[in-house]
Amino acid sequence: MSIKPELPRPLPLATRTGVSFDFPKSEYVLSLERGLAVIRAFNERHPSRTLSEVAQAVGLTRAAARRFLLTLGALGYVESDGKYYWLRPQTLELGYAYLASVPWWRYGQRVADSVAQETGCACAIGVLDRDSVAYLAYAFGNSTQSLVRSVGTRLPAYCTAIGRVLLGALPEEELDVYLASVPLEQLTPHTVVDPQELKSAVRQAVADGYAIVAHQLEPGLYSIAMPVRDRQGAMCAALSLSLRDAPGKGAALARDYLPALKRAAADIASALPA
Template identity: 40%
Template sequence: MQAQETDNPEREDRDFVASLEKGLLVIEAFDAGRPRLTLSDVAKITGITRAAARRYLRTLTRLHYADFDGRYFSLSPRILRLGYAYLSSTAIPTRLQPFLERISEETGESSSAAVLDGDDIVYIARSATRRIMSIGLGVGSRLPAYCTSLGRAILAYQPPETVEAYLRRVRLEARTPRTVTDRNEFRSLLDAVRRQGYAIINEELELGLRSIAVPLVQKNGQASIALNISAQAARVPASEMEERFLPALRAASEALRYTL
């Protein structure tokens, strides 16, 4: 009976709360590049009317999830409750953390775990030995999937129709002169990742940064989580990424396959 209700589009439409969707869009309008927004900014970014944006922002402010200084809105620390709800309700980040710390101890480099969320990757666990990017990364940080080793390691194991839908939606922007922006070349790269079982990014996300990632492949052949190691290009030649870091990543991946 439950399956019949779930498969009924009309039932799904009746159960969908559009106002909640718009409220979440308002929250997601804020990010590292847009920490403070006016009412007009929020309306433009979300595509909702100014009147609706005002109601959502005022509600967030009254509930102390946002602050308002008379012109600009910004998220308040209380918004961390929403992210912490995920971290405290799932054991996955806790299980991943010891493996990431072991990888960092063995290699002397930062290691991370991420999942695919929409068109981005989201970091769910991290062991940082040093800051190697111009932006700080931590749990909850988001980056484009197409130009990250974590993103490619996960995308390579998605069904072909999922990858094609992703490529129709996403603009492959050049983050550096090395970023792959040709869709056919990108498809070929994903094919190679699936054949070899790992992805390497050579200064495509940020100049001076190299990374290598492996997926956590499930029994059905799919992957929703990936692990990576990042290093400064000045310290680690591209030719040594596989030899130096792949064994530690693969060992962790194999061990986690039977514990997650």
């Protein structure tokens, strides 16, 4: 639209924290919140739902839910056979509006594909989004892996290798706030849930330049992750390789996978804007 030269602008980064959005309640567009909730009412367990089911899931009257569904239908996001409603592929545009705004994400997916093929491990690229790691790219490794992940996957940061690397980029006080506020769940008998121990693990990852976790999120699941940094040294994402039932641990994982991981991180970094 504009013909003036593009000025340097903030780009979505791994750990960017913006201003707070506190503002008068009178300014809040409740209809937008409700409409987005109607979209999110459809998922793996509920690929299609009746009007009543949508109304119940979102906490709206049938009349209100109907208005949102009809509006989404008119806009091309929802379809119906008169009884059931379901989402149309156009809904993808909304999620991909975010991905398209990440300048390196297509290249990142190619790199993830390539390192997954080379190592046989599942490869993820993630950023920190509030308390969670959000995957911007994902590649399945060899078919014996049974990880169920994809672009859009969200996982708790404290128990994943990629999350511990990303937490390492937070200022000390934000890391403390994170550890004090997030529910630290004992997901396996080995999951570290002690805030001090987690803080040490995050610091260790910063010192090492990579993080390794074993049995933290699921039993038998091993991951190694390292940062992707831009030319100014800022962490803009983290990259991980995951596998089940790793033959070795710790040092063996680093020995076996760190070289490929380093090359992949450098490769993505080379595609970042200057």
